[in-house]
Amino acid sequence: MPVLRFDNVSKHYPGGHAALAEVSFAVEPGEMLFVTGRSGAGKSTLLKLIQLAERPSRGAVLFEERNLARVRGGGIARHRREVGVVYQNHQLLADRSVADNVALPLVLRGIARGEIGKRVRSLLDKLGLAARAGALPGQLSAGEQQRVGIARAIIAEPRLLIADEPTGNLDPGLSAEIMDLFAALPERGTSVLVASHDLALVKRMRKRVLVLEQGRLVDDIAPEDLVDA
């Protein structure tokens, strides 16, 4: 059963042209893929539909075969807990430590304090952030901040992780490091969908690539069909 399925999805913003037009694709459990396209092609809109930040004008978005159109009220918060989100600008809480930022999704789920401490320490360790646990976000480098953002997005082991231009502010070396982190996630069973316009980086990762052009899905490229950047 796919984790995520877009079935003929179109999105028109009020007064605008089609931001997405008849887009269909499915993401399998543990799969990593990219969505790419020029500025305005519809990448962010596609991710917003998955988080229920926007609703489709036509067609259906299905999460584990549940039509998100039927998810309303308290169901929206429950759905969002199953989808981890990594933002370009981190959106970390400036007055909380790294450990507290990463712990937040577990605190919101009411998990016991001792268990939270254990899970946060173990993940920070894996991401090379153990020594920064007590630091405030403002004391970290851009790459470290992005790793904290990723840690927060994956600590509760979401079924799907989505990221919008997660390496937008980072230099090429750090971008590659962050992408490698994402690529390791499917091993935990998390599917990963990354929007990026950095074609060289996308090609280097050798994963499936969806190509959007003016809201249309014009290509769905298998890893073995990617040519070298």
Ligand SMILES: Nc1ncnc2c1ncn2[C@@H]1O[C@H](COP(=O)(O)OP(=O)(O)OP(=O)(O)O)[C@@H](O)[C@H]1O
């Ligand atoms: N809230 C909105 N209201 C009206 N039009 C919007 C809104 N959000 C996006 N659009 C339009 O929808 C289209 C797709 O935008 P979207 O942000 O999804 O593209 P994108 O591929 O993510 O671009 P970028 O790489 O610049 O972020 C664009 O024409 C954009 O102007």
